[in-house]
Amino acid sequence: MKFQIKNESKRRIRMHMSVYRMSYVQADTLQYFLTELSCVNQVKVNDQTCDVTVYYSGEKADRQDMLKKLQTFHYEDVEVPEHFIQNSGRALNAEYQDKLVWNVAFHYARKWFLPAPLNACYNTVAAIPYVVKGLKCLCNRKIEVPVLDGTAIGVSVIRGDYATAGSVMFLLGIGEILEEWTHKKSVGDLARSMSLHVEKVWMKQDETEVLTDSSKIQKGDRIVVHMGNVIPFDGTVTEGEGMVNQASLTGESVAVRKSSGAGVFAGTVLEEGELTIQVTAIGGGSRYEQVVKMIEESEKLKSGLESKAEHLADRLVPWTLGGTALTYLLTRNVTRTLSVLMVDFSCALKMAMPISVLYAIHEAGTHHITVKGGKFLEAVAEADTIVFDKTGTLTKAKPTVVKVVSFDGRSEDELLRIAACLEEHFPHSMAKAVVHAAQERGLEHEEMHSRVEYVVAHGISSSVEDKKVIIGSYHFVFEDEKTVIPEDKREILENLPQEYSHLYMAIEGKLSAVICIEDPLRPEAADVIRELKKAGISKVVMMTGDNEHTAKAIAEKVGIDEFYAEVLPGDKAKFVEKEKAAGRKVIMTGDGINDSPALSASDAGIAISDGAELAREIADITISADDLYQILILKQISDRLMRRIRKNYHSIVGINSTLIALGVFGIIQPTTSALMHNTSTLLISLGSMRKLL
Template sequence: MRFVIKHEIKGRLRIHIIQGGMSFRQADMMEYYLSNCKCVTSVKVNERLQDAVVCYVGNREEMIETLRHFSYQKVDVPETFLQNSGRELNRTYWDKLVNKVVLRMGSKMFLPYPIRAGITMVRSVKYLWAGVSALAKGRIEVPVLDGTAIGVSLLRNDINTAGSIMFLLGIGEILEEWTHKKSVDDLARSMSLNVSKVWLCQDGQEILVPASEIKEGDEVCIHMGNVIPFDGVVTEGDAMVNQASLTGESLPVHKSVEGYVYAGTVLEEGELTIRVKEVNGSSKFEKIVTMIEESEKLKSSLESKAEHLADRLVPYTLLGTGITWLFTRNTTKALAVLMVDFSCALKLAMPVSVLSAIREASVHNITVKGGKFLEAMAEADTIVFDKTGTLTKAQPTVVDVVSFMDKPTEELLRIAACLEEHFPHSMAKAVVDAAQEKNLVHEELHSKVEYIVAHGISSTIEGKSVVIGSYHFVFEDEKCVVPEGYEEQFNSLPSEYSHLYMAIENRLAAVICIEDPLRDEAAAVVNSLKTAGIKKVVMMTGDSERTASAIAARVGVDEYYSEVLPEDKASFVEKAKAEGHKVIMIGDGINDSPALSAADIGIAISDGAEIAREIADVTIGADNLYEIVTLKVLSNALMKRIHKNYRTIVGFNTGLIVLGVAGVLQPTVSALLHNTSTLVITLKSMQNLLD
């Protein structure tokens, strides 16, 4: 790449790229390439100026050489990154905003009054027609008020006022549309499909391969709790599929042979083999965007109330105008009421506040699927934590494998990993990772694997039954026993670890000891949540009483429950809601899904089971639980902003009406102040809530 250095200081270069022009795609490609270089700490590419600002660490000459080696043809950028960057969207709306302001100022400065008047008359047709259309449908709403204000201004030959009203309404429309589309796109990108590996069915076996290697016509096996990675036709199996993210259906849909499944939906129960029809997941991103834009999920109840209140206030504004004229017989004073109303600011500022908060949450690695969940978070007083992978670290590790038969521990770990790799759970991942670290590569020896939620896995290997899971599952449900002579070894298992039991032919074969350390920030997060307004913190886990009590004491929860099943978690949430509490549920596994669905706001950990993320209302990153506190504080701040906006809008506009009726302010001044205040409140509503 050819470029010149325009400015530099230590650790920062501003360069100008020498080429005929830069497209949005090329700018995204360069930004992706540079941001993935180890020496680069931040990069910003401006496609219009063909400039790039690069901050880096290390040797300057190495950075220069990295820039020289860049080529659009050589860099491999994921198509999803290019499609969803948002660069073109931001540029489009910024240009719209600048063009509108420039045209407004330019016309006032350079166009003669008759031409400006003609343009204003033409532009007013849109607003007048919208008002007439609303009246024709029997609705007296905001378009009626806007049309009336513009129409009366034109009848009085007050072209400047009519132009100012339309200019400010136009600016508001652009800002609202920009914020809305940006928030929706950010949300959709967070919800978009991101599957790296899939199970390819080949020669009677399941082989784990990168998703990028799958071609149209390949057969792929999807296990319970996993996302369906491609559009396709079912060739084998019977299952229930959660399609809520795509169709909005609240109940899972039954799928069997010859049924069609869609990329991004989640297999909730059962197992399917599909023949791939669309390797790129069809237009999943566009489908999600459409779903979000059409869904009432995006609106909080306060936001909906603001819209309805805005429309309900219109008749009163018109009535106030008429009464003022009847009592004063002064058209100017009557127009002072008409030119000022509460509806514009209410209808514009509230949605912008909510959507801006959703956008701000995404900056903190928090995906919120709708404004009403921010409202629920602000009102919540009870929070329920799952333990494994939530309060404890998302990466438990195997510390020991204790053998209870004449087989080496490496062989037993290999068998366990062979079974566990089919299902998404932090404990299963620990077993698979431990086997990989020891280079215990295995063939797929087992028959069909069956996963029993919150219990374990059963299968057969070389004709022998194998089960792996919890104590309850292995010893109580499956009636397995400890081999003779191993009782003392069994009773002396280290108590500080979680235990995963594996039995072959109903006899205990191995106990895998797993360290599941508490997150460093867990206790501080619980304390911070209480400071932010949470009154009751509960921990629920399927682990033993011994492990649960130790974790609960260290975290500082108000209540804890051990050895619970998925339905127990959901029942607790439903009971708390029935008692009048607003409940948050936080989990990461398939077994947490019923409770996540039942809660007022379900929060899933980003690297947990796909079905948990699909059902949850909010997804947070796996690295830090402080994101929950951030979400609570953000939600509280949003509610404060909304209530403050209400007070400001009502107070300021009431003042304008009083001053107008008293004759202190002329209608043109009232209109200008009203529309300016609406714009200022909307712009302030777009500011970040957290400093």
């Protein structure tokens, strides 16, 4: 494809594509193609101007490679997932832009060119639905916004003031379009960020499990889902039994038992057991629609302040009607009375508050932070305690194997190969370190073990060549499983370097290997904790299953107030519950299956994006694994959102009270009152769309 580079700055390039026009599908295809390039961070494609803006990693070679690939780009050569085009949001934006333009053009064309009698007839007919809606509200014994709208428009028509009635209906229509557009766009953006991104799955071929790209899975294929992993496709269980957490779709946190013949859904997580599933639906469309439905229906979307604003809005309607009646009784002036009626506190409160929350969630998404509702942003803003897991959270997400100490005469490579074969089924950072070390040494392994059993926070149990193999923590291997240490190797075990984390592996009840893993501290950890304390977090706690010596060293380096070593998942959750009972607001941050109970118990649970799927699904917020500074960004967004909501509330009350006063004293006419009220509502709502940072 031919293109021209219009302008360029550091890590950003804007190009004009040399085409006459670009359809929505073509724009989405080009966006997908560029997004899939490894060097590209963000892409914006404007289908109307045919301009493309690309943000990329700063290497010169990456830029050249991207431009070279773009030159050879053809729409028909790119296979775009169906759900990507269906849910891109491009058609939605065009639909509402057209609605907006058509409404404005029709209103002014009718006003300027339609004869006055016909205009009066049109406004009278158009007023009927508003009046009927208001009457229905009264019949249901509710005095809410439709009553105000119906009364204002109806009284204007009865008085013969068709221009005022027409203007009010026009402004209400524009407001509804903007509100609906903003809400759908924000929900769509949020749903896309929450949709599944599962790259690899275990596909069952005969009796062997093969790690396969999820894009290659077809309907009818059988996949195996291990404990702690997300279910990537809708399907039917053909083998196995397990407990499935469906909170991401139903909001219900209690896991549901699934066995042969039961249906399972994409995005749910297997908490216990192992399932073989026959795929019945591929692609992310169904998952996307389910997430949209969940977002739109769930009370999770609403922060406490937002809900209070909505309830207050409904409670203010009777007062507005009462003020209208009082104004008429005191002044006997219909014009002044209508001026009060045209002003509606609830309209602005109900429009501006949700938009503020949705845009805060959207802005968090631009920083690679996924937030599942405004409630959790409010919890982060109010939090005074934060609890950190150690491994993969305060320490780097990619620990590395330093050495393998053999205790049974087998070679290091052979022991590492066995360990990797077991560990590759589980998404913990320690497990990934073992698998990565085996890959680096070129140690290939077939599925040489039987069914793998994962014991939460302890380790893994399986059998290789009919011999029982376990791998995990000291507590699991020696205390629970009563593993025997060879007499001549006790000194080696006692003198293992304490600066490393240790994974113990036993075969047939005898210690075979200790894998020493370096788990370096994140360089930004100390700064982040220091800044969190400045931002109002008064208590910082670290809880880890690691030993006391390692935990103490980490705590001293990063400035932790309290630390707890060798804790179990239940201990973390109990600590969170105890803090909440003491009246504190608690944030929990973790990445593993063992962190899930505490993530669920906290006021706001934050999961690391490359941690266990179960942790990510249960958590209220997910941050990328790049650095912990995103927690500070999240805190800043949350604090500023709460300030914006309070500011919006004061602005709405102040502006509308002033308009009512001006109307009562006859300074402004009803049309002016309606125009200024609707204009201020739109301006406050548009102001709520501004970036918080």
